[in-house]
Amino acid sequence: MTVETIASHRCFEGEQLRLKHRADSLDCDMHFSLYLPPAARGGDVPLLYWLSGLTCSDENFVQKAGAQRYAAEHGVAIVAPDTSPRGEGVPDDPEGAWDFGLGAGFYVNATEAPWDRHYRMYDYLTEELPALLAEQFPVDTSRAAIFGHSMGGHGALVIALRNPARFQSVSAFAPIVAPSQCPWGEKALGNYLGPDRENWKNYDTCALIEAGALQLPMLVDQGEADNFLEEQLKTALLEQVCSRTGYEATIRRQPGYDHSYFFISSFIGSHIAFHARALEQSLAED
Numbered sequence: 001m002t003v004e005t006i007a008s009h010r011c012f013e014g015e016q017l018r019l020k021h022r023a024d025s026l027d028c029d030m031h032f033s034l035y036l037p038p039a040a041r042g043g044d045v046p047l048l049y050w051l052s053g054l055t056c057s058d059e060n061f062v063q064k065a066g067a068q069r070y071a072a073e074h075g076v077a078i079v080a081p082d083t084s085p086r087g088e089g090v091p092d093d094p095e096g097a098w099d100f101g102l103g104a105g106f107y108v109n110a111t112e113a114p115w116d117r118h119y120r121m122y123d124y125l126t127e128e129l130p131a132l133l134a135e136q137f138p139v140d141t142s143r144a145a146i147f148g149h150s151m152g153g154h155g156a157l158v159i160a161l162r163n164p165a166r167f168q169s170v171s172a173f174a175p176i177v178a179p180s181q182c183p184w185g186e187k188a189l190g191n192y193l194g195p196d197r198e199n200w201k202n203y204d205t206c207a208l209i210e211a212g213a214l215q216l217p218m219l220v221d222q223g224e225a226d227n228f229l230e231e232q233l234k235t236a237l238l239e240q241v242c243s244r245t246g247y248e249a250t251i252r253r254q255p256g257y258d259h260s261y262f263f264i265s266s267f268i269g270s271h272i273a274f275h276a277r278a279l280e281q282s283l284a285e286d
């Protein structure tokens with residue numbers, strides 16, 4: 001596996017990297033960003049996966065969230081992948097809309113043509129990228145957590161709920177908690193997976209919890225001034241399914257905060273501390 005370093009910046013005594021590689025699962029070249037804390041010079045460090053939202057690349061988070069200070073303090077690496085396959089030949093929304101296609105892979109394995117050739121972000125994130133990271137960088141992929149924003153919050157929750165043995169904890173900012181029940185999700189899942197809504201349940205946080213997903217430490221922050229809250233994000237559905245099933249999640253409604261990276265940067269330190277605690281606890285239990 002060849003990985004090309006596109007950029008490297010010293011940051012809080014660690015390194016912020018931007019990398020490029022051929023992704024077989026997506027059949028295209030991909031960029032990803034990786035922050036290595038200073039502790040990584042002494043050996044493998046735990047790994048946090050950050051999944052971004054609609055319209056993002058791997059760069060929004062590393063430039064806007066202010067996560068590196070906290071990752072350096074806690075000695076954790078953070079990988080920020082892109083949000084969809086990219087490049088010539090990768091199909092996009094026929095009308096060029098920003099909520100589907102490029103920048104909007106929804107972290108699924110598409111089953112429907114023409115999307116099924118490249119839009120396999122679930123396999124990329126759960127198989128190909130972890131293997132590449134373990135082979136080429138000082139990260140311990142067996143000590144991992146996952147978090148994300150909006151579409152990326154949906155991706156983080158779904159990937160953690162479907163792979164509870166691989167993640168010590170999961171958190172999300174303003175996640176789409178029930179893509180089967182909101183316009184962004186219905187458009188994406190309908191196109192990528194086809195009309196049979198049974199198949200959508202594998203990619204729907206509320207449906208996975210309803211079906212008995214195993215308990216993981218889970219933290220969700222949701223801004224109350226978020227203009228996507230009622231129509232797209234529907235945090236209330238997560239609150240309801242957790243209370244109905246007894247799934248324990250800390251769901252914090254944050255007054256005055258909107259959907260932007262100003263919201264994310266306000267609570268990123270608390271999310272990284274949450275994951276660092278869970279990772280330390282799992283180490284103590286081993």
Ligand SMILES: N[C@@H](CCC(=O)N[C@@H](CSC=O)C(=O)NCC(=O)O)C(=O)O
Nearest residue numbers: 053054055056060098149150151152261
């Ligand atoms: N471009 C759109 C707004 C799209 C938007 O708000 N994207 C969010 C994620 S939304 C859910 O997945 C985002 O993270 N944007 C990138 C950023 O750096 O803020 C519009 O113009 O309305």
